Amino acid sequence: MSILNVLKEATIQSLTALYDKSFTETDFQVSQTKPEFEGNYTIVLFSLVKSLKKSPEALGKEIGDELIKNHSHIFSKYNIIKGFLNLTITDTHLLDLLNKNYNDVCFGKHEINDQKIMVEYSSPNTNKPIHLGHLRNNFLGWSVAEILKANGYEVTKSCIINDRGIHICKSMIAWQKLANGATPQSTKTKGDHFVGEYYVKFNDEYKKEIEELVAQGVSKEDAEKKAPLMQEAQTMLLDWESGKPEVIDLWKKMNGWVYEGFAVTYDRIGSDFDEKYYESNTYLLGKDIVKEGLAKGVFEKEEDGSIWIDLTTDGLDKKIVQRRDGTSVYITQDIGLAKQKYEEYKIDKSIYVIGDEQNYHMKVLKLIAEKLDLPNAKNIHHLSYGMVELPSGKMKSREGTVVDADDIVEEMIATAKQHTEELGKVKDFEEHELADLYETIGLGAMKFYLLRVDPKKRMIFNPEESIDFHGFTGPFVQYTYARIQSVLRKVDSSPLTVDSSILPHNQQPITDNLLPLEKELILTIEQYSQTIEQAATELNPSVIANYVFDLAKTFNSFYTEHSIANAECEEKRQLRLHIASMTANVIKSGMQLMGIQVPERM
């Protein structure tokens, strides 16, 4: 149990013993002591002052004495300033913690529980390659899944691939008309980029057609519908739905190219999935749901045959769930898929990583699921994230300002290479080690940059600043890790041993002799478990990013001020090597939760 939890419980016990009343965690507040005051943890007494009608000083003294009397192994002393009771943690307790866990690579992770969670993320369209915004989605989804695993959940990563629809037909039409049989192989183009080009070409040609029609006096709206290319795309969609062989073949061929391209990108950025759903399989789902909803009176049929749900009493609008031609719409398919997910996996919670432009849609989805009484409806959770913008504003495909994922990844890795070479510290690296290192640093910088911000906020991606490897960045944390490894390597000949002389059982001289920075490091490490928990509760990897950075920063201060391998005495040396080792473990673990590798050397 963490010190914080021990303190809370101990305080409740002390209060109960002292005042003969029952208390809960909400009756008082515990926080970390501000650096300018002596102590490590602080109990804020004001709320108790009120209910117990005692002065803060008296109250603080009584609680402080009681805590120390009963928990002398954890709390050594206290002071009271105004209404704040500042408690000091004993060195003994911290050393004990260090001794028990210094070599535990799983430190901070929670026991397996029996809850199952599905995290759906990524969800690409097969008509164009993924861009910077998708990267935020991929990194978030992957990281959240790992964070949940670290908290003991059984996690299934899933992905819905939007592989059908009018947008797919557009690139197919363009390819048929313009490609002359060109393929990714023949043009040496990555498959997803290849198909994406034809999607762009379609829109270019389509635009020309509209302009011509408008010039002939057709209204813009009509022109958009009547343009021959659009008509062809519509026809192709119908052909696809009726299973016309040549259309299906073309569709399979082009999607195949896209998947090959995606596979390369996913492999590189580290996205993976346990289950893939294809919209071409799920788009008919939801028919039975519509029937069910009608029977239950949740849905209503209009005169023209279309089916609706009225959500006005919930503050939303009316929403269509089935078209008058009997086909199901997006939202209905999603409900169908939600149901299928539950039936297949018996999940306790279903998380959707989707941009905040779909907040309304997801709200409706959940509401309909609840009204239909689907078993997992209440545990549908939309992990909404803000758009990624450029310093110049939003990315717009029309203006060609969309940042391609492959390009930006490549650029980050190239910058990592250039920067590393300038520093000139890697002369003894082998060729393949260098390639790995650049990839580790470049991708690490990228992931850290996109994950360090609260998901729900939109963020600005400044290509120049993102490539800064100093300060609150992935490479800084990676560097700290490599630095520790370097120290630990140097003492390899005398590997870390559990030297009883620094252990509390022995009551040797180190006790009550920890330096402030040593203490701060151990206390920070101790909070890793809570940090993981918080990140899981909030579904927010930035919690981890901030924590890991803070730990790395503290370590670097320590490293600069105090020698580790050449400490004043053997006990101190052992102690510091233990701290270093544990810091490295926690940094590595935290970075892995964000999908970031740490290099042994850099």
Added chain:
RNA sequence: GGUUCGGUAGCUCAGUUGGAUAGAGCAUCAGCCUUCUAAGCUGAGGGUCAUUGGUUCGAAUCCAAUCCGGAUCACCA
């Protein structure tokens, strides 16, 4: 217009179960490499926490109103 999410240092962001003098990084300035990796460390300057009012011992944090910005409100997905 309705709903909803944001507004914290020049820039990018932390901090909201109400707590002590609001924190980092970047940028600027001043120091620190014969010593465990200087992708580092130490220090300085920089703030009307959008505005106004309310709640109370205490508000960046809670409530109300206003201003600014984003998203959304399709028989598209």
